[in-house]
Amino acid sequence: MTRSDLGSACRILVDQGLCSAQGLEQRLSATLDMTNADYLVVEEDGAIVGVTLSVFDGFTSFVSYMGVDLGKERQQIGRQMIEELVRRTQARDGKNIVVASWLSAAGFYHAMEFRMPGAVFLVREV
Numbered sequence: 001m002t003r004s005d006l007g008s009a010c011r012i013l014v015d016q017g018l019c020s021a022q023g024l025e026q027r028l029s030a031t032l033d034m035t036n037a038d039y040l041v042v043e044e045d046g047a048i049v050g051v052t053l054s055v056f057d058g059f060t061s062f063v064s065y066m067g068v069d070l071g072k073e074r075q076q077i078g079r080q081m082i083e084e085l086v087r088r089t090q091a092r093d094g095k096n097i098v099v100a101s102w103l104s105a106a107g108f109y110h111a112m113e114f115r116m117p118g119a120v121f122l123v124r125e126v
């Protein structure tokens, strides 16, 4: 993702109901250049159609948000982003990728070879 992609990436995340629009672009702009950030986009015919936000901590790539353009689901865009993230995580000598998924998207992650290891995902709002 480059700075010029920020507007489109934010629109996708908001349209899919993943993020609130308020302050989103500033948030991504402030973290985009972190060396451990893997912020991915997929471009089709000059338009951004997919976005993934992931951060690597030395072991694991943590995916917080991932979405494709409304109406563009099930066209292998999500798969492309996961495959790129796998390549990047391998290149960093990482161990695995962890996602925070909605139940409705769990089937997608299963199709991408993610498994549920029996762990519980706990969140504390701050």
Ligand SMILES: CC(C)(COP(=O)(O)OP(=O)(O)OC[C@H]1O[C@@H](n2cnc3c(N)ncnc32)[C@H](O)[C@@H]1OP(=O)(O)O)[C@@H](O)C(=O)NCCC(=O)NCCS
Binding pocket: 016, 018, 064, 065, 066, 067, 068, 069, 072, 073, 074, 075, 076, 077, 078, 079, 080, 100, 101, 102, 104, 105, 106, 107, 108, 109, 111, 112
């Ligand atoms: C979930 C999401 C990122 C998947 O991306 P996508 O481009 O639609 O998925 P793909 O086309 O790459 O799907 C790859 C495989 O997963 C399967 N799949 C995709 N979405 C699925 C779903 N919701 N349930 C079950 N299986 C699914 C597809 O059938 C496909 O299998 P195939 O290759 O054998 O045909 C996208 O649909 C999306 O943005 N959804 C709304 C937001 C969301 O739920 N984000 C994830 C939680 S943060």
